[in-house]
Amino acid sequence: MRVLAIGCHPDDAEFGCFGTLARCVARGDEVFVCGVTNGSGGSMTLEPDEIAAIRVKEAEAAAKVIGAKEYFNLGVYDLHVDSNDRAVTDKLVDIIRYTKPDMIFTQYYEDYMRDHTETSLLAFNASFIASIPNYKTKYPVHEVVPAIFYMQANGTTSFRPTEYVDITDTIDLKTKALQCHESQYGWLSAHQGVDGFAGNRAANFSLGKLCGTEYAECFCRCMMTQRVNTYRMLPEGR
Numbered sequence: 001m002r003v004l005a006i007g008c009h010p011d012d013a014e015f016g017c018f019g020t021l022a023r024c025v026a027r028g029d030e031v032f033v034c035g036v037t038n039g040s041g042g043s044m045t046l047e048p049d050e051i052a053a054i055r056v057k058e059a060e061a062a063a064k065v066i067g068a069k070e071y072f073n074l075g076v077y078d079l080h081v082d083s084n085d086r087a088v089t090d091k092l093v094d095i096i097r098y099t100k101p102d103m104i105f106t107q108y109y110e111d112y113m114r115d116h117t118e119t120s121l122l123a124f125n126a127s128f129i130a131s132i133p134n135y136k137t138k139y140p141v142h143e144v145v146p147a148i149f150y151m152q153a154n155g156t157t158s159f160r161p162t163e164y165v166d167i168t169d170t171i172d173l174k175t176k177a178l179q180c181h182e183s184q185y186g187w188l189s190a191h192q193g194v195d196g197f198a199g200n201r202a203a204n205f206s207l208g209k210l211c212g213t214e215y216a217e218c219f220c221r222c223m224m225t226q227r228v229n230t231y232r233m234l235p236e237g238r
Contacts, residue, residue: 001029001233004101004146006092008081008119010039010059010073011181015200016151017105018066019167019174020217023235025067026170032099033063034072034092036119041078042184048077054183062180066173070099081114083121090137092126096146097139101127103147103233108220112155124148124222147233148222154203161218164211165234167204171215175201213237 003024007013013021013033021031039055040048056073063071074091082088096104106123107116129135130142153159167174178197185197207216219234 001103002099002101003029003031004096004099004104005031005033006036006104006106006119006123007033007151008036008107008115009042009078010035010037010055011062011178011184012107012116013105013151014059014062014174014178014181016107017149017217017219018062018177019170019204019215020105020165020219020235021068022066022170022173022177023165023167027235030099031066031068032070032072032095032101033059033068034074034095035059036074036081036088036092036122037076037078037115038073039078044186051183052077055181058181058183062177065177065180066170079115081118081122083118083125089122089126089129092122093130093135094137094139096127096130097137097142100142100144101146102144103149105149105151105219108150108153108156108159110156110158111153116153116155120150145226147227147229149219149234150222152203152207152218152220160220162221163219163234164207164216165219166208166211166213166215166237167217168208168214171201171204174204 005013038052040052043051107120109120204215
């Protein structure tokens with residue numbers, strides 16, 4: 001199976017699905033990771049281009065930790081994600097056509113900031129457009145409309161999981177990948193008043209208790225036409 005994670009900011013996929021992606025790699029899937037923004041807003045002290053360069057390198061390192069085949073970044077500046085931007089849409093269409101995913105992980109469509117919600121819509125639109133032969137971009141059409149699994153959104157109470165994945169065996173690998181984002185330790189504390197890395201591990205522990213395991217990630221599946229099937233795509237229980 002081929003898997004593409006489309007996170008908004010350089011660490012969003014890591015928080016939401018890297019335990020699951022690591023399990024996908026372990027079962028033999030080809031895994032790819034794409035960031036939409038370059039992380040330009042993630043610093044109290046550095047200028048946008050300075051922090052962006054750091055954050056993209058951190059994301060590349062994190063992807064290598066779990067064994068992803070490639071990391072991509074669309075280079076959109078933070079707070080500028082627009083799902084109606086044709087140029088950005090075409091970039092993502094080409095990444096989807098290049099990676100040919102069977103399933104996509106991305107942001108939930110209701111969250112606390114516009115970048116996240118626009119990324120969700122961008123992934124939904126681009127993954128359908130990629131299947132249209134008469135929509136011409138650099139790469140040839142991807143004949144599959146991929147399944148979409150929305151990652152847990154911590155900024156809303158409306159998220160209702162439909163799928164759980166046991167990540168007990170990969171929680172340490174996920175933590176190691178998150179630790180690649182050194183620039184974000186201080187940022188998350190200063191701007192949001194949280195220890196995002198410890199908090200994510202604690203959240204995965206709580207989710208594990210809901211589904212009878214030690215650590216878990218959860219997702220809400222997109223149930224639209226052409227995106228559903230009769231078999232489980234996510235990794236099975238241990």
